[in-house]
Amino acid sequence: MGNVPLFCRSLDVERTLFRGGVLSAFGHRDYRILWSGAFVSNVGTWIQTAALLWYVKLHAGSNTWVALVNLASYLPVLFLAVFAGSIADYMDRKRLILVGQTVMMFDALALAIAMSLGAADNAVIIIIAVLMGVATALLLPAWQSIMPDLVPASDILNAVALNSAQFNLARFIGPALGAIIVTVWSASTAFYVNAVSFLFVIAAILAVRTRTPSSPAPPEGMFRHIGAGFRHVWTNRYMSWLLALVALASFFGFSNLVLMPAMAKDILKRGAGAYAWMLGLFGLGAAIAAPLVTYLDRKFSERGVIKLSAVSLGLFLIGFSLSRTYWLTLVLVFGFGASFMMMSSATNAVLQGNSERVMRGRVTSIYVMLLVGAYPVGGQLMGYVSDVRSASFAILLGGCVCLAAGLFLMAFPGLIMGAVSYFHPDEDKAATET
Numbered sequence: 001m002g003n004v005p006l007f008c009r010s011l012d013v014e015r016t017l018f019r020g021g022v023l024s025a026f027g028h029r030d031y032r033i034l035w036s037g038a039f040v041s042n043v044g045t046w047i048q049t050a051a052l053l054w055y056v057k058l059h060a061g062s063n064t065w066v067a068l069v070n071l072a073s074y075l076p077v078l079f080l081a082v083f084a085g086s087i088a089d090y091m092d093r094k095r096l097i098l099v100g101q102t103v104m105m106f107d108a109l110a111l112a113i114a115m116s117l118g119a120a121d122n123a124v125i126i127i128i129a130v131l132m133g134v135a136t137a138l139l140l141p142a143w144q145s146i147m148p149d150l151v152p153a154s155d156i157l158n159a160v161a162l163n164s165a166q167f168n169l170a171r172f173i174g175p176a177l178g179a180i181i182v183t184v185w186s187a188s189t190a191f192y193v194n195a196v197s198f199l200f201v202i203a204a205i206l207a208v209r210t211r212t213p214s215s216p217a218p219p220e221g222m223f224r225h226i227g228a229g230f231r232h233v234w235t236n237r238y239m240s241w242l243l244a245l246v247a248l249a250s251f252f253g254f255s256n257l258v259l260m261p262a263m264a265k266d267i268l269k270r271g272a273g274a275y276a277w278m279l280g281l282f283g284l285g286a287a288i289a290a291p292l293v294t295y296l297d298r299k300f301s302e303r304g305v306i307k308l309s310a311v312s313l314g315l316f317l318i319g320f321s322l323s324r325t326y327w328l329t330l331v332l333v334f335g336f337g338a339s340f341m342m343m344s345s346a347t348n349a350v351l352q353g354n355s356e357r358v359m360r361g362r363v364t365s366i367y368v369m370l371l372v373g374a375y376p377v378g379g380q381l382m383g384y385v386s387d388v389r390s391a392s393f394a395i396l397l398g399g400c401v402c403l404a405a406g407l408f409l410m411a412f413p414g415l416i417m418g419a420v421s422y423f424h425p426d427e428d429k430a431a432t433e434t
Helices: 006-018 029-060 063-088 093-116 122-145 153-184 187-207 222-235 237-252 254-267 272-297 302-322 326-353 357-388 391-411
Strands: none
Touching: 029 063, 029 093, 029 122, 029 153, 029 187, 029 254, 029 272, 063 093, 063 122, 063 222, 063 254, 063 357, 093 122, 093 187, 122 326, 122 357, 153 187, 153 272, 153 326, 222 237, 222 357, 237 254, 237 302, 237 326, 237 357, 237 391, 254 272, 254 302, 254 326, 254 357, 254 391, 272 326, 302 326, 302 391, 326 357, 357 391
């Protein structure tokens, strides 16, 4: 290496990272811009989420109320995602994302003002949470299905994984900042910070040059248009099984995030800082696992990654429920986040990779509906169970279900035999940079 010019070494590093490597999607300008803007905005979102759930836990004193606020934030996704997916398949996706982010910015500002005026009681918090949930439902399918428009087919798995990474890296940074902001200033300050953070993603969307052209409205009407998406999933039965796994893992696994305030305060006897670190380590595990998904995909099939991550998700949750040692809990939460991210990202890549561009919005919306929609409903159940029994019992229950689901797919591998990414390069050429 001593005789190799420095600029040649730099080129080798670039090839390793940006050309077929673990950061290959970053080799594309528009993806980098949108990723960066989304990251800043999501840091703000997690600052608000951590501050809000801790505020509700302290003032309501009930895990059920914490879960109810979480439910209000995400339940609209369960009912509206498929309609948003249909819209994303024939409208300009950039415009949809821009509208959704703008609405969420004003919702965050409204919550901040209500908190500053002392008017943010439980009813106001839930109403604003519902409005943000509606905007999220309209935004998410367009956001997920725009990824194949920004990168070539060969980089789509990496783009999906890195998109999950930025969300979860923000989950690591945001709660820690939220805890500092709440401790030094107030919860309303956290909400103002979130409102400002939306300006970064709005600026990024405006800077993206890739065209995401609209298509003619479906002549058969929206309901038949949505039905075609469900038929596509049903015809490809492995997609149905993958989506069932996503729903189960979200309902019984991911939903346990709402119990982290209870685990920190009631089980570990610690304060807001411990809760922020638990939430943050979940995000860090998911962020670090994102490049690992791309690396493993070059050695194993996506279906293998999905099965193994489902089993490990269950094991980490069971360990989390039984731990009474703070440092061990942080390690287990880290594994919880990494396992869930690997499973969901690999599944998302398979679903998008096996769907044509004109179908991706609808297929993605079904994935989003089950992933994001099942999470708050499961969280409500887990919150109730934790109030009746304990938070650790609820998490143990969820871990056992996730472990059983992973072992079931291992016992019957033929159910997801078709779960291998296949992309449509010719159709991806429809989205070109101007």
